Amino acid sequence: MTTTDLHRLTGAYALHALSDEESTAFERHLAGCEACAQETAELRATAARLGLAAAATPAPAMREQVLRRIGTVRQDSPGEAARTLVTRTGRRTRTVSRWALAACLAAATALGGTAVWQHQQAQDAQDRARRATQATDDIAAVLTAPDARTRAAELNGGATGTVVVSRARDRAVFAVSGMAEPPRGKVYQLWFDDNGTMRSAGLMDSHRAEQTVLLQGAVDGASGMGITVEPGGGSKQPTSTPVALLSFPS
Template sequence: TAVWQYERARDARHDAARAERQAEEVAGVLAAPDARSRSVRVAGGAGTLVVSASRDRAVFMASGMVRPPSGRVYQLWFDDGGTMRSAGLMDPGRTTQTVLMRGAVDGASGVGITVEPAGGSRQPTTTPVALLEMPA
């Protein structure tokens, strides 16, 4: 029992540290002097993409989006000149959330959002519910 409790506490500390690092990254992108944003209506709600070229990172903020169907998830994509690159999954249980997009912006021309099977897909399998050009 003591070993199990130790492992649970260690895992909780690790999760908390990861969440803190991610929150710091999000804050850094949002507060960057070169941060640029673009907003769009999406899935019954609103979304805002914030990009910092100096940090080479992007954040997507969703507000009031309809939850995806059971067993599905919203997946974010960077558009690399027509080739979509996964940028992470949104939490299917939350209608309002802020997501630090996975990976560097790395010259992407835009961002797409699709509805994918739980766990995501290697490439988009549905028509995007939103497409955004990178903010100027």
């Protein structure tokens, strides 16, 4: 194997594509060739950054396509004139061959797009599960608080609602059964009644007839709560007559 041959193995070495014998010979060469050492380090960094995107099993034909295309790309050795291109400003730039190799790596990494999407979906599901668990814990903390007080009431349409308040925790929970769905494009919005001034306490799940909801925000001296029908996404202030009003237990 000649010195020129060794100069051309930087890309294969960076991708661990050499045999044991070739790797040993190249590593001996690398110890005394600053140009190859720099190029190898840069190619390894490129491969590592591309690999961070994700990995996926490529289509069976991809390997043959990549190998066939690599065979048409000549890698210049560090000492050859073709190694550099001079721009109008006189700047020294990298050879096309290096970026051709990086482009091949990028093309292969692009196959990981599906894996990235799947990973994001799984991450979103985990985030939703964590939020649901936290909400369940917060609801349980109010319901089991030593100072928890409860008040039940009949709501419009035959539904029944119960509000539980813990002044020590400064939180309230609302449980409802038999709640009819709101009109299309509308939602049920919960409100704290601050002695006549309504303060948003979050939205209900409009598709569930039975649910238990932790009111968003602190009770903070509120005297009761209300429920209104609002446009999808909710409102800053009530825009309809309350379908239910409950005073908080003392």
